[in-house]
Amino acid sequence: MKIKKLALVRHGESIWNRENRFTGWTDVDLTAEGVEESYRAGDMLREEGLTFDMAFTSYLKRAIKSLDCILDRMNLDWIPVEKSWRLNEKHYGALQGLNKGETADRYGGELVQLWRRSYNTPPEPLTEDDPRNPRFDIRYRDVPPDDLPLSESLKDTINRLMPYWNDTIFPSLSERDNILIVAHGNSLRGIVKHLKNISDDDIAGLNLPTAIPYIFEFDSDLKVVNDYFLGNPEEIEKMMKETASVR
Ligand SMILES: O=C(O)[C@H](O)COP(=O)(O)O
Structure with missing residues (x-):
């Protein structure tokens, strides 16, 4: 049986x-x-013996540049890469730019945790005329303005992500052996929630550390049969705790 992999x-x-x-x-x-x-993530993937036929990333440079570093170390700079705004991070609304610890001091840790990790509660939105409104950003000019968020809950993030997952990323797994997605803490939490069927409550407990490859294996019916992180489990546990905290 041929196992396909998604990183x-x-x-x-x-x-x-x-x-x-x-x-x-x-x-x-x-x-x-x-x-x-x-x-280092590229080195880990290469040392694992992995290779990819295609990669996906967001419209944001922190993800695009990370992908470039990974592909460079794998000598895979040549593979097709598709970018989509639908893989962007959760829109953090009026919280964008604020220090997380100071915001917890001001509003209380519980409310900040609700904005960060609850499934349903978005932070305060940007105002329509805020210069940071994505409608004013040329990179989103092809996106219908009504699809562009001013703030998002995880649910909203998943709702704008899933059409791209269903129409493009998941079908590409039928044609290709292994694919790579380099994206963001919360957009990737949305994909993990979907793949592992994690409940709306339990997804709050998942914190993805930076630059640690998370591998999903699929059988020939494209059912998930295994998932695991690459790297030292104790180190990863520690990084997850750090990601969970606002301090
Ligand atoms: O957008 C951000 O601030 C980070 O990428 C994710 O932050 P979080 O862990 O607070 O959701």
């Missing part, structure tokens, strides 16, 4: 990850450490 990788550390700020659709760059850990 999910959250981008490497960004400048706002380092500064502990809500990022969402803000297009911030990687730190030097983020570049390094993306290269």
